[in-house]
Amino acid sequence: MTATASTPAAPRPGARPRLATLFRPNEVEFVDAGASGEFVVGQIRFLLTLLLLCIPAVQFLAGAEGAEATIGLVLALGAFAFAGLVLTVLRRGGYRPGMGVWTSIVDVSLVSAGLAVFLVRGEPLTAVNSKVVFEVYFLAIGATSLRYDPRICIVAGTCAVFEYALIVMVASARWDLAGPEFAGDPYGVFNWAAQASRMLLLATATVLATAVVNRARALRRMSSTDRLTGLYNRAYGEDRLDAELARAERNRTPLSVVLLDVDRFKDYNDHHGHAAGDAALKTLAERLRQALRRTDIVARYGGEEFLILLPDTPQESAIEKLEALRESIAFTPVPLPRTSSVANLTISAGIATAPDDGTDAESLVAAADARLFRAKAEGRNKVVGHSPL
Incomplete structure (x- = not known):
């Protein structure tokens, strides 16, 4: 085993500057968590809009007249239809990264629309001093923390502050809220300091939701990361294998599974x-991180063995990729601690591909393991798939 140069230690995931992460795609582990959180939010949204629909529906059926009754019913029906559509898409596996952004914006905007109805009805003090509808903003902002993406918290919170500020400005510009016609209004008096406090509370809720998400992400990363290598651990790798198999079956695309030793x-x-x-x-x-795509998954499977998942990759392409990786690793020097020397390693790999080699995790891993054993038996430093190279 000879060597020629040193290689810097592999950085742990999440070591990037915090501001830079705001402009990067969400990491795959948090996309999964966000998908499950979006489904929970979708269920809650559906139930809440169903309950809220009952109020204008009962009023309308009871013979309530006027534009406000019609507006309230139309708004409630629209919210319920939106909630039902989103939940249906989620139930059918239609979640996509970025979905949480626009659903959060719609959630916040529905609250703003509810307050705007009071402006249409000529009740500006109800719109700016509401003690029921306004609080729903906090539910919408709090729900963003279930999506495991701090950017969604920031977007939803910013929308809430901006939209509520717009409602306040319209109310104060359209009506003389200190005029005699509003004296004795059950919703009190208009006060700019109170409105500023409300907007500050919305901003504070946004900061808290963002902090909760960042803490949850840190804990989730710790539970899914191998301490030594910074790669995913075996438990997370197996979870991802199940998820990728389901996605491959749904989209009818190949999934290649690699066991590397x-x-x-x-x-x-x-x-x-x-x-x-x-x-x-x-x-x-570090070499695995550099060589694989962002959509690929690599986990430390145990000891010196690694599990690699290659979505949307037929076996021929997987073999080609692993061959290039094998050659690269063979020429990558490994620094020896406390010395100026370096050494070299070689790897062997077995590849199985769904659906040809199986459609469940157990059969695919077994096939990849058998081919890894074959690579070892045939002299090591080898990649074996359907047809060994």
């Missing part, structure tokens, strides 16, 4: 020491 790693440890073995695994993890 470091050749003669025990001998490497015995010769160079366990610290050198750890350094080798970190270097390998």
